[in-house]
Amino acid sequence: MGKLAYVIIGSVLALATMVLLPLRIVELVSAGKLDALFGGIVILLLLVGGSVVAFFTIILPTLETMDESDAELLEVKERLRMYRARQRAMLEELDEIKQVLEELRDVLKKGMGE
Numbered sequence: 001m002g003k004l005a006y007v008i009i010g011s012v013l014a015l016a017t018m019v020l021l022p023l024r025i026v027e028l029v030s031a032g033k034l035d036a037l038f039g040g041i042v043i044l045l046l047l048v049g050g051s052v053v054a055f056f057t058i059i060l061p062t063l064e065t066m067d068e069s070d071a072e073l074l075e076v077k078e079r080l081r082m083y084r085a086r087q088r089a090m091l092e093e094l095d096e097i098k099q100v101l102e103e104l105r106d107v108l109k110k111g112m113g114e
Contacts, residue, residue, distance in 0.1 A: 003061050010057020018050030037101070044097075048090065055083070 022043045028034040059080070 007058055007061060010053060014050045014054035014057065017046055017053055021046050041097075041101070044094065048087075048094070051087070059083075 025034065025039045025043055025046075029036050029039040
């Protein structure tokens with residue numbers, strides 16, 4: 001399978017992960033079939049996962065085809081470094097959100113007498 005087919009399949013998968021699945025979850029939350037908090041967490045995870053899929057299927061193949069002596073490569077590497085830093089920061093924020101949600105859950109359990 002050629003690189004173009006790889007990029008197209010990855011793009012479709014990233015689009016589905018970042019747009020179609022979150023829309024379906026919003027529909028389920030709106031219909032009352034899914035808890036809003038759980039739906040929000042799943043949507044966040046889908047967006048992060050879709051970003052990772054997009055990175056590995058769209059950006060990474062273009063990095064492999066560049067010549068090392070090319071000046072554009074330095075710019076792309078810098079963007080990649082910034083992207084990784086942003087992803088690390090996002091994951092740290094998600095960890096903090098998880099901790100806050102766990103604390104909230106514990107407080108709510110204590111309040112309900114369980």
